[in-house]
Amino acid sequence: MILPHKFIGVAVIWNDRAEILIDKRRQDGLMGGLWEFPGGKIEPGETVEECIKREIWEELGIEIEVGDRLIAIDHIYSLFAVTLTVHQCRHTNGEPQPLECDEIRWVTLDELDRYTFPEANVQIINALRKTH
Numbered sequence: 001m002i003l004p005h006k007f008i009g010v011a012v013i014w015n016d017r018a019e020i021l022i023d024k025r026r027q028d029g030l031m032g033g034l035w036e037f038p039g040g041k042i043e044p045g046e047t048v049e050e051c052i053k054r055e056i057w058e059e060l061g062i063e064i065e066v067g068d069r070l071i072a073i074d075h076i077y078s079l080f081a082v083t084l085t086v087h088q089c090r091h092t093n094g095e096p097q098p099l100e101c102d103e104i105r106w107v108t109l110d111e112l113d114r115y116t117f118p119e120a121n122v123q124i125i126n127a128l129r130k131t132h
Contacts, residue, residue, distance in 0.1 A: 003081045009051035010039035010086040012128060013064055019106040020128075021091065022115060023059070026102050035115040037086070037124060038101075048085045059101065062094035071127040075120035086124050 013021040022035045040055035042048060049066040056064050067088040074083050098104045107115070109132055112125050 003076065003079065005081045005083070007042045008039055008082055008084050009042050009048045009055060010037050010084050010124070011052045011056055011064060011066070011089040012037050012070060012086060012124065013056070013062075013089045013091050015091045015106060017106070019108055020112070021060070021096060022105055022107055022112075023098065023101040024103040024105075026100075031118050033102075033116075034118050035105075036117060036121060039084075039086075042085075048087065052087055052089065056089070059099055060094075060104065061097040061099055063092045064089040065092050070131065071124060073120055073123050075123075077119075082120060084120055084124070086127070 015021070021038065023038050025032050025034050025036055027033050038056055038059050039052060040059070042051040052066050053064060056062060067090060070086045070088050072083065072085045074081070096104050109128055117125070
């Protein structure tokens, strides 16, 4: 069986206080109740950077500056495969709103351990710890 493959742009959004923005997935959705770094599916003809900017605007109502790529991760869940392309980003404008999630929170790198993330996100956290 060939699994559906999703290509996802993911943002690690930093603020001026060296905190990262995470959001809690809606309870009734896939991997509901888990925390994640925001992002979403790359649309046809869109670059990863364009996807990240659009998704963050749609999900959180804020503007960001997309910076360097942190890591790319291929991960296979039971029903689908994903390729996550993760960029370091900087919050530039607006107050984050939980438009498409249950909750949002600014946390420090050390505080990430207190939250439960989907499996693939563990590699993002490890990559962040190596670079900061």
